[in-house]
Amino acid sequence: MRAVHLRGPVVLDDDRVAPEAWLLGDRITFHRPSSVDATLDGWVLPGLVDVHCHVGLGAQGEVDRSTAEQQALADRDSGVLLIRDAGSPADTRWVDDREDLPRLIRAGRHLARPKRYLRHYGRELAEVAELPAAVVQEAVRGDGWVKLVADWIDRDLGPDGDLRPLWPDDVLAQAVAAAHAHGARVTAHTFATEALDGLLDAGVDCLEHATGADPRQIDRIAAAGVPVTVTLLQVAQFAAIADQAVKYPVYAERMRRMHTRRYQHVRDLHDAGIPLLLGTDAGGTIAHGRIADEAAELLAAGIPDADVVAAASWRTRRWLGAPVLGEGDPADLVVYDSDPRVDARVLATPRAVVLRGNRVR
Ligand SMILES: [Zn+2]
Numbered sequence: 001m002r003a004v005h006l007r008g009p010v011v012l013d014d015d016r017v018a019p020e021a022w023l024l025g026d027r028i029t030f031h032r033p034s035s036v037d038a039t040l041d042g043w044v045l046p047g048l049v050d051v052h053c054h055v056g057l058g059a060q061g062e063v064d065r066s067t068a069e070q071q072a073l074a075d076r077d078s079g080v081l082l083i084r085d086a087g088s089p090a091d092t093r094w095v096d097d098r099e100d101l102p103r104l105i106r107a108g109r110h111l112a113r114p115k116r117y118l119r120h121y122g123r124e125l126a127e128v129a130e131l132p133a134a135v136v137q138e139a140v141r142g143d144g145w146v147k148l149v150a151d152w153i154d155r156d157l158g159p160d161g162d163l164r165p166l167w168p169d170d171v172l173a174q175a176v177a178a179a180h181a182h183g184a185r186v187t188a189h190t191f192a193t194e195a196l197d198g199l200l201d202a203g204v205d206c207l208e209h210a211t212g213a214d215p216r217q218i219d220r221i222a223a224a225g226v227p228v229t230v231t232l233l234q235v236a237q238f239a240a241i242a243d244q245a246v247k248y249p250v251y252a253e254r255m256r257r258m259h260t261r262r263y264q265h266v267r268d269l270h271d272a273g274i275p276l277l278l279g280t281d282a283g284g285t286i287a288h289g290r291i292a293d294e295a296a297e298l299l300a301a302g303i304p305d306a307d308v309v310a311a312a313s314w315r316t317r318r319w320l321g322a323p324v325l326g327e328g329d330p331a332d333l334v335v336y337d338s339d340p341r342v343d344a345r346v347l348a349t350p351r352a353v354v355l356r357g358n359r360v361r
Contacts, residue, residue: 002023003023003024004023004040008043009043010325011045011339012314012324012325014306014310023331025331025357026330026358028326040335042337042351044334046314046317047333047334047353048078049081050084050280051320053080053083053283055071055083055085055288056091057087057090057121058283059284063090068090069101071282072098074289075288075289076100076360076361078289078290079291080291082105082320083103086189087107087147088283089120092104099355100360102355105144106141106142107147108137108138108141108142108147109123109147110148110149111147112124121284131172132171132174135176136182139183142184145184145186146179147189148187148188148189149166149189150188150190150198151164151165151212161250162248163192163212163254165194165195168198172199176203177202180203186204187206191212193214196210197217206226206229207226208231209228209229218274231279232294232298233280233281233293233297234286238258239256264301267303276298276307276311295308298311306341309341331356335353335354336349336351
C-alpha cells in the first residue's frame, strides 16, 4: 500500500498538533510505515467544511448533473471535502458514488410556501399544516438534516411588504419534533427578528444567516448552544437586494440596516459565545469554491484567525459527526505553507488537497 509521509505539523484539535503523520492508502496513521513512497511538507488540517452550500442549485433552480459536478469540483479544489448542503432541488445521491467528489450531507429540499421563497428553489407547501409531514419526508430523503425557510418577504402586504415568518409557532414546534423523532436535525433560513423566538422555542438545531437576532435573542441562541452559519458573502448582497426592492421600502430599509451592521452583528454573536459556522451559500447567486472568501469576511468582521480556521475545519467536522484526523480515519486533508491558525488568509492557497488518500490538487 502506498505510504506518504506528512512531515507536518498536523493540526488535530484546538490545542493538539502532531509533528507528523502518514497517509497509508486512503487512511491516516501515526505509526511510521516500514517504507515511505513520498513526502508532503506543510501545515495539515482536516478537510474543510462548507455547511451552507447548495450542490445542484443554480440561480434558476435545479441544474443538470454536469453543472452540479463542476460545482462540487470547485468546492473540492478549494479544500472543502465535506459539505452539508442547505437544501437542493436536485437529487444528488449519485455524488456518493464518486470517489473524486467531496462527501455530502444532504438536507433534502428547502421547505417553503408558495411565493415565499426564491422561485424554483424549494418545495412549496400550500398549507402550513403540511409542514410536519413534509419534514418527515425530507428527513427520510436526506442525510440527517432538514432545511426550513423560516421567513421571507411577504409581498401581499403591498408597500408595507416586509420579512414575515412563514409558519405559526405551534406548527414549527411540531415540525422540529417530527424531524427529531426521525433522527434528523433542523436548520432554518432566517433573516428576520420575528422568526427567531419561534425557532428557538421549537428547538431548532442550527440557524442560517440569523441577521435579525436582537440582543435578547443572541443571549437565547447562546444559552441554547445553537450554532449560526453567518454567510457573510450572502449578507454582503443585502444592499443590492434592497436596491432592487423599490416597491417595498420597509423591507429595503431593513435589508440595508442589516447589511450595514453585518460585521458588528457577527462580532456580537461571537462575543456571546455562539459557535459560528462557515457557509458560502454557493449555488444560487454565489459561485462554488469560495470558502476562503467567506473566511476572509469573518476575519474582516474581527473574528480571530484561530476561531475561523477551527470553524472551517475540525470543530465543525466534530459537530457534524464527521471524522477528524484520528488514527485510521479517512485521509481527507488540506496542506498549507504556513499555520492557518496564525493567519487564516493562507486558506486561499492550499498547497495540496487530499481526498480519500488521493491528491486531487
Ligand atoms: Zn442558501
